[in-house]
Amino acid sequence: MSTATPLLNVQIDGVWHQFPKGTRVIEACMQAGKFVPHYCYHPKLSSPGNCRMCLIEMGMPRMGPERKPELGEDGKPLINWIPRPQISCAQDVAEGMGIRTDSALVRDCRHGVMEFLLINHPLDCPICDQAGECQLQEFSVQYGTGGSRFLEEKVKKPKRVELGPRVTLDDERCILCSRCIRFMKEVAKDDVLGFASRGSHTYLTAHPGKRLDSNYSLNTVDICPVGALTSTDFRFKMRVWFLKETKSICTSCATGCNTVIGSRQNIILRQTPRENDEVNACWMCDYGRLNFHYVNSEERLQKPQIRTAAGLENTRWEVAMARAAEELKGFPAAQIAVIASAKMTNEELWLTRRFIDALGGPAHDVVPRTAEADSILLSADRNPNTRGAQLLQVCGEQPGSRLGEIAGKVRSGEIKVLVALGEDATQCGFSNEDLAKLSSLIVMDILPNATTASATVLLPASSFAEKRGSMINGKGRLQRLNRAIAAPGDARDDWEVLRDLVQQVTGSNGVYLIEDVFSQIARAVPGMNGLTLSKIGDSGVHLEDGKEVTAAVEKAPV
Amino acid sequence: MIFKNIDRPGWTIDIDCYLKDGGYEELKKALGMTPAAIVNEVKVSGLRGRGGAGFPCGAKWGFIRPGETKPIYLICNADESEPGTFKDRYIIHQDPHQLLEGTIISCYAVNARLAYIYIRGEFPDGARILERAIAEAKAKGYLGKNILGSGFDLEIYVHRGAGAYICGEETGLIESLEGKRPYPRIKPPYFPAAIGLYMSPTIVNNVETLCAVKHIVRMGGGEFARIGKPNNTGTRLLCVSGDVLKPGYFELEVGGVTFGELINDICGGLRPGHELKAVIPGGSSAKVLRAGERYKLKSRQPDGSMVEHEVGLEELPIDFDSLAAAGSMAGSGGVIVMDDSRDMVWALNNINEFYAHESCGQCTPCREGSLWMKKMTERMLYGGGVPADPDVLKSVADHIAGRTICAFGEACAWPTQSFVEKFRDEFVAYGAKYGNGETGS
Numbered sequence: 001m002s003t004a005t006p007l008l009n010v011q012i013d014g015v016w017h018q019f020p021k022g023t024r025v026i027e028a029c030m031q032a033g034k035f036v037p038h039y040c041y042h043p044k045l046s047s048p049g050n051c052r053m054c055l056i057e058m059g060m061p062r063m064g065p066e067r068k069p070e071l072g073e074d075g076k077p078l079i080n081w082i083p084r085p086q087i088s089c090a091q092d093v094a095e096g097m098g099i100r101t102d103s104a105l106v107r108d109c110r111h112g113v114m115e116f117l118l119i120n121h122p123l124d125c126p127i128c129d130q131a132g133e134c135q136l137q138e139f140s141v142q143y144g145t146g147g148s149r150f151l152e153e154k155v156k157k158p159k160r161v162e163l164g165p166r167v168t169l170d171d172e173r174c175i176l177c178s179r180c181i182r183f184m185k186e187v188a189k190d191d192v193l194g195f196a197s198r199g200s201h202t203y204l205t206a207h208p209g210k211r212l213d214s215n216y217s218l219n220t221v222d223i224c225p226v227g228a229l230t231s232t233d234f235r236f237k238m239r240v241w242f243l244k245e246t247k248s249i250c251t252s253c254a255t256g257c258n259t260v261i262g263s264r265q266n267i268i269l270r271q272t273p274r275e276n277d278e279v280n281a282c283w284m285c286d287y288g289r290l291n292f293h294y295v296n297s298e299e300r301l302q303k304p305q306i307r308t309a310a311g312l313e314n315t316r317w318e319v320a321m322a323r324a325a326e327e328l329k330g331f332p333a334a335q336i337a338v339i340a341s342a343k344m345t346n347e348e349l350w351l352t353r354r355f356i357d358a359l360g361g362p363a364h365d366v367v368p369r370t371a372e373a374d375s376i377l378l379s380a381d382r383n384p385n386t387r388g389a390q391l392l393q394v395c396g397e398q399p400g401s402r403l404g405e406i407a408g409k410v411r412s413g414e415i416k417v418l419v420a421l422g423e424d425a426t427q428c429g430f431s432n433e434d435l436a437k438l439s440s441l442i443v444m445d446i447l448p449n450a451t452t453a454s455a456t457v458l459l460p461a462s463s464f465a466e467k468r469g470s471m472i473n474g475k476g477r478l479q480r481l482n483r484a485i486a487a488p489g490d491a492r493d494d495w496e497v498l499r500d501l502v503q504q505v506t507g508s509n510g511v512y513l514i515e516d517v518f519s520q521i522a523r524a525v526p527g528m529n530g531l532t533l534s535k536i537g538d539s540g541v542h543l544e545d546g547k548e549v550t551a552a553v554e555k556a557p558v
Numbered sequence: 559m560i561f562k563n564i565d566r567p568g569w570t571i572d573i574d575c576y577l578k579d580g581g582y583e584e585l586k587k588a589l590g591m592t593p594a595a596i597v598n599e600v601k602v603s604g605l606r607g608r609g610g611a612g613f614p615c616g617a618k619w620g621f622i623r624p625g626e627t628k629p630i631y632l633i634c635n636a637d638e639s640e641p642g643t644f645k646d647r648y649i650i651h652q653d654p655h656q657l658l659e660g661t662i663i664s665c666y667a668v669n670a671r672l673a674y675i676y677i678r679g680e681f682p683d684g685a686r687i688l689e690r691a692i693a694e695a696k697a698k699g700y701l702g703k704n705i706l707g708s709g710f711d712l713e714i715y716v717h718r719g720a721g722a723y724i725c726g727e728e729t730g731l732i733e734s735l736e737g738k739r740p741y742p743r744i745k746p747p748y749f750p751a752a753i754g755l756y757m758s759p760t761i762v763n764n765v766e767t768l769c770a771v772k773h774i775v776r777m778g779g780g781e782f783a784r785i786g787k788p789n790n791t792g793t794r795l796l797c798v799s800g801d802v803l804k805p806g807y808f809e810l811e812v813g814g815v816t817f818g819e820l821i822n823d824i825c826g827g828l829r830p831g832h833e834l835k836a837v838i839p840g841g842s843s844a845k846v847l848r849a850g851e852r853y854k855l856k857s858r859q860p861d862g863s864m865v866e867h868e869v870g871l872e873e874l875p876i877d878f879d880s881l882a883a884a885g886s887m888a889g890s891g892g893v894i895v896m897d898d899s900r901d902m903v904w905a906l907n908n909i910n911e912f913y914a915h916e917s918c919g920q921c922t923p924c925r926e927g928s929l930w931m932k933k934m935t936e937r938m939l940y941g942g943g944v945p946a947d948p949d950v951l952k953s954v955a956d957h958i959a960g961r962t963i964c965a966f967g968e969a970c971a972w973p974t975q976s977f978v979e980k981f982r983d984e985f986v987a988y989g990a991k992y993g994n995g996e997t998g999s
Binding site (some may be wrong): 008025047048049050052053055083084085090106108109111112113115116117119120149151152153176194195197198199200201202361365370 | 697722739741746884887914915916917918919920921922923925926927928929930934937942944946952956957958960961962964
């Protein structure tokens with residue numbers, strides 16, 4: 001807040017507070033600890049004032065004959081109360097304003113609105129996906145009346161409407177707050193939703209010939225205060241109160257939208273955005289949100305494997321790691337290459353760099369992923385941690401610039417050992433024939449692919465939802481992943497696998513916890529000095545100029 | 559005055575007829591005045607808006623800031639839709655140039671260069687008549703560029719609504735004119751005079767109000783103010799329907815007649831053998847007045863003191879302040895008379911059907927409450943009444959009035975509030991039907 005913003009005196013429920021000019025009345029009330037229930041109001045959208053749930057009593061100072069406020073015994077202005085209740089979502093506080101959030105009139109307004117909202121509502125909570133996180137339910141308990149006075153037939157409206165490929169609408173549950181319409185118009189810039197018909201028969205629909213197929217469509221489900229808009233992917237999958245919620249970040253592009261992973265019994269059921277005004281406000285794209293089903297795949301790699309005459313065979317970790325070390329030790333650095341991933345965490349990248357150093361500095365790079373960006377959240381860089389890979393020297397300024405050279409050397413036979421960490425080499429310039437020429441192919445990954453099929457040592461690892469660690473988004477914000485579920489079978493945390501690989505090559509390095517790895521990074525990178533994983537917090541830390549940090553880490557002792 | 563040419567023998571709607579009768583002379587006079595002088599005359603005249611709310615016209619015009627840099631728009635609200643109201647249509651159909659002249663003068667006064675006449679979709683003939691009149695006026699130099707050599711430019715466009723009552727609400731009208739659903743805007747901040755059409759200052763006036771401006775220019779604000787009584791000046795177009803022998807439309811001095819005089823002297827009285835039961839004084843949304851009620855009115859004595867006196871419905875003068883004092887409103891001038899043959903639950907259900915059908919559905923209380931009230935009165939009529947009905951009806955209306963985005967909330971709640979309160983016995987009787995074991999139809 002700028003010190004130039006004047007503070008205004010506002011009386012809320014008899015107590016005088018100060019708020020910066022420009023504070024919305026409803027926000028001022030909440031800051032004063034007086035929650036004002038609301039449906040249509042959303043701090044990131046325009047205020048239509050249509051739900052009428054946030055009605056409060058409002059007044060302005062009573063003016064004396066000389067146009068000066070009359071003061072009461074306490075020296076504070078006397079309030080002239082406006083007889084009609086006012087909405088609190090569309091006005092800013094003013095000097096001397098009086099607000100009542102808990103008067104008999106306000107309570108009666110809330111009773112009235114709750115009753116109106118429920119008379120034509122299907123009350124199908126037992127089978128509604130929103131149950132448990134529904135504001136109709138919440139405010140019914142807090143502000144509603146127990147009984148029903150409605151003896152009439154309810155209004156019938158369309159059910160199970162496929163508004164688009166990912167969103168299903170139940171118009172009978174809709175309370176016509178217009179949040180979704182405003183989101184699509186104001187944030188997603190794709191004005192496809194609107195109301196049709198009028199009065200109590202009004203219903204939400206997509207404009208004729210249009211579908212709700214925006215890459216941001218599922219945000220409408222998040223902001224829908226009731227069960228009208230549901231995620232086609234998630235609906236009927238799980239009662240929300242059974243979901244374990246884990247704060248994390250999306251790893252589908254360099255934006256790093258903050259998320260909540262909803263899981264139960266080691267299965268991810270949904271991913272929803274978590275508010276962070278420095279990154280993603282309240283939103284995330286559908287692509288990132290739904291990009292988790294592979295984690296639940298039955299195909300997941302669960303056992304370490306080594307190649308024998310009979311092909312790949314399951315084995316124990318000790319055996320697989322010993323075999324990897326053995327294969328590596330037989331070759332000089334010039335005959336080894338490491339392909340890492342910009343989808344790895346900083347901790348994994350740091351250990352990868354230690355691994356590269358321990359091997360004497362073989363050729364290495366990460367695999368770039370780019371696609372078209374949009375002007376909202378989706379970044380052209382579809383790797384979540386390119387900045388981390390650059391900072392920790394696992395790739396150069398141009399990620400992927402050395403891949404062609406490495407592939408050429410594999411093809412010519414110059415490179416005989418390839419370590420592929422979380423990347424399918426056949427998707428970045430290596431053919432199956434190239435891989436067949438290798439003496440050794442050590443692969444760490446989570447799902448089978450052409451590269452894992454050719455591996456001599458295969459190390460099953462963890463997905464983004466199964467591990468802790470940190471990443472740096474495209475704008476230089478250091479953010480944290482958290483473990484939502486356990487990795488399947490014998491699959492391990494990537495950082496542990498990498499640590500063990502380093503140990504196999506160099507002997508013990510005394511790293512037992514992921515916090516130790518982070519501490520090493522934090523000591524080496526001046527911009528991160530003093531940070532710990534826990535200090536990053538839920539909303540991340542913005543790092544200073546990334547380039548300076550990169551230069552500094554180059555000089556740091558290994 | 560305003561109805562001078564309505565049903566006048568030999569009168570035609572073409573501009574030549576209007577000009578022969580001295581038409582557009584007030585425009586010439588106005589163009590010789592400063593806009594500020596006209597605004598001042600309108601303020602002095604005491605003219606109150608004739609659309610329903612009765613807001614002082616001069617004060618409304620005064621909201622336009624001097625030196626305004628945004629374009630200023632004027633909109634003529636010709637979306638005459640309030641049940642019981644049929645005055646503006648006669649002006650449009652029979653005397654379109656009077657409306658145009660009043661509109662052009664008003665635009666000059668508020669410095670608007672573009673005006674719209676928003677006419678309800680159900681008046682296709684009216685729209686055609688206005689468009690023809692606009693073309694005639696343009697051809698004669700009363701509209702368009704450099705009107706009568708004054709340097710003042712003005713274009714007027716006719717915009718037809720698509721059949722929604724809510725388009726008569728001025729901010730709903732503006733949204734509709736902008737091509738959107740006519741959802742009324744929240745006030746604050748969207749007071750049309752500050753943020754109106756295309757986010758620019760906009761004056762919205764009723765047809766009758768704009769016509770009155772012409773006469774204010776003709777006779778001067780002071781002279782106009784001598785018609786009627788203080789704060790209730792000029793004439794009023796009253797539309798009388800219902801149980802009178804000679805219903806119709808009449809131009810009367812504001813407060814010049816009482817309901818008794820209107821019904822018995824002007825409208826030929828009630829049907830023989832019937833007694834007056836109720837009057838809805840200002841369009842269907844106005845609170846009903848029950849025969850036999852007593853109202854306390856205050857009147858200013860010559861010495862300036864206020865004296866209170868009590869009158870019955872038939873002695874109640876028809877003006878803004880008297881009707882407000884009687885707990886209702888002058889509204890749009892639609893007077894609906896009901897005699898003792900009328901079933902008040904039936905009458906209210908009729909009104910409720912209208913408002914349930916016309917609620918725009920934007921805000922919760924009106925959207926859900928208007929249909930609920932209609933369903934209740936309908937159920938009562940068809941034999942399903944329960945004893946709680948009168949109280950629930952009243953309470954639903956109480957939860958609407960004063961809690962909505964626009965005045966439709968009051969418009970749909972006031973009938974129910976007043977009917978149930980004043981004719982409670984009839985509602986109780988219907989409410990007891992089901993409880994008495996009668997099954998109804």
